[in-house]
Amino acid sequence: MPEPLITIEGLYKVFGSKPDSVMPMVHEGRSKDDILAETGHTLGLKDINLTINKGEIFVIMGLSGSGKSTLIRHFNRLIDPTEGVIKVEDTDVMKLPPKELEHFRRHKMSMVFQRFGLMPHRTVLENVGYGLSIQGQSKAVWSAKAKEWLETVGLAGYEAQYPAQLSGGQQQRVGLARALCTDAEILLMDEAFSALDPLIRSEMQDQLIELQDTLHKTIIFITHDLDEALRIGDRIAILKDGEMVQQGTPDEILLNPANDYVEAFVKDVNRARALTVETVMKPPSRRITADTIGEALIQMKAIKGDYGYYVNDDGYQGVVTQDTLEACCDDASTSQEMDDTVWEDLPSISPDAMLESVIPETLDADYSLPVVDEEGNLKGELSKSNLAEVLGGADKKTEERI
């Protein structure tokens, strides 16, 4: 059961000298360009509503200038909203007086920045321990802890270096270690990996996922890259010109783009790499559970096909075809028990497998492939046309999805 941790309600942000004077226009629904042309104010965010659950990686995605950085800076109030409510658990962040806001920032959230935001005049160790030293912890405490986190991110031995002496990837590891060092529950990451080379970037993504498996933080992750969003996000929200256009799980976004903007995003994604079998399979309609060949023939008629997946108490066994069943009947009684002479082996695929990994098997097989989970339960089936539909063109075929 997801437990909401952060709630944002009706959040608006207008940049400019007199934001309040522009709010009526915003509420009237005038466009960002209109407002800029008429008043010189920039509409940064418009009516954002979000709930982020404990322990999830929530990705906020959008093109450059869509308001991602503006939005994430509201969580720790690096930016104050023009209107709206930001709640973390039961704390109304907007109502915190300065001292309590500092306390909140020190203990509740930490942040990783696109250009790392490291302090060039402090050593790597001092950078990692910065959060704790700001809290007034003794040097012995923060340096020991910082050392541990440096080891965790794979930078043991770099303690005495300055940030300028490290590569981009290493610097961002320092940024990550600094964020983890305060043990804050919430991690804000503003395009944390966008400035890195593709190879380093995917390494960092892996590392983040791995860390998250043990740490179970609540992570708000900003990116402009859908592949990255799909790879690490539990849920994804898409921003356009300061407005939320869609929120949902990666599969929902991929298969059900809310509008052309999202669709344009989704179009270039390698779906085979982003979707699992489970999300595209059809429900199982060819289940044969009969004990005898006669019953099996009756079930076969009912499913209106010439083959079925045989499932008994031990789970999925193989494929049976009408032809073999009928062949059996000629020289034996229809009350003959089903046995392994009747069914043929047909490899099954796992519901969690990425589509990419099952393409060859699906194309090679004469039948649709059965989708079977670890316990042997038949969960669904995947046909060639199924695959072709999902991986094919950009036109919507989402209606067929259950």
Next chain:
Amino acid sequence: MAESSWLTKFPQMDRVDLLEIRKGLDSAYREFSREYGEVIESLFDPLLTFLVWFEKLLLTTPWFIVIVAVAGLVYLVSRSWKLSLGVVVSFLAIGYFGMWDNTMRTLSIITVCTLMAIGLGIPIGIVMARSDKARSVITPMLDIMQTMPAFVYLIPVVMLLGIGKIPGVIAVIIYAIPPVIRLTNLGIRLVDSEVMEAATAYGANPTQRLFGVQLPLAMPTIMAGINQTIMMALSMVVIASMIGVKGLGQPVLKSITNQYFTLGLFNGLAIVALAIIFDRVSQAYAKRTQRHMQGIENA
């Protein structure tokens, strides 16, 4: 004809009125200085005491101890043998050519002026960096201070405080303080916004941000400002000598009125030597403390 004379001649204010205004302002200020001059002067007494003490210290300490102390200080700050050696050689030459006492006087007043300019300028620069309003008020004032001929603001200072060390120090500071203010402001404003955001995001309070992030990162720029301030203070030595500040400026002034070219040249060179020493030392210091900015290898 007479009606169109405003075309060729600027329609100026009535001479009598103008005179009245000047007289009025002058006498008002004279009144003010007669009334409050002594009070204001007494405010500066501690500074005067310190100035006198410091000058005396430099003048009464045996010359070789001064040289050793200055060279040692230069080494501590710059960690450069060459620079320290240069200091020893130039001081020996200055003494040999009979300019020791004046050099000590100038050294003492420049040191005090510089310290005061830094002590006042950096906080003002910080205020200016924190608020755009403060900046819009202070910037035009700095512009005036830097372009108004020094003689003009010498007049009210002398009227108020008379002739001597204190008005000299004030004049030098007014002239020399703008760079350190401007560059402190600039340096703080140029601090990478993401680094500042990081400090804020981790819960640093304004003091922690100022001393832990802004000032250290602005330091190279502030040092450039301090360097310029020192140079400008030294260039005021001659003008300050016109209102009674003793030192290398006075012989220069004397040589202008009496056309002693060599005397002027020697004392001028002594000022240049001081300037070069101050400049190189402050730059070496700045460079030494900012090595990590470029990475240690190539420093």
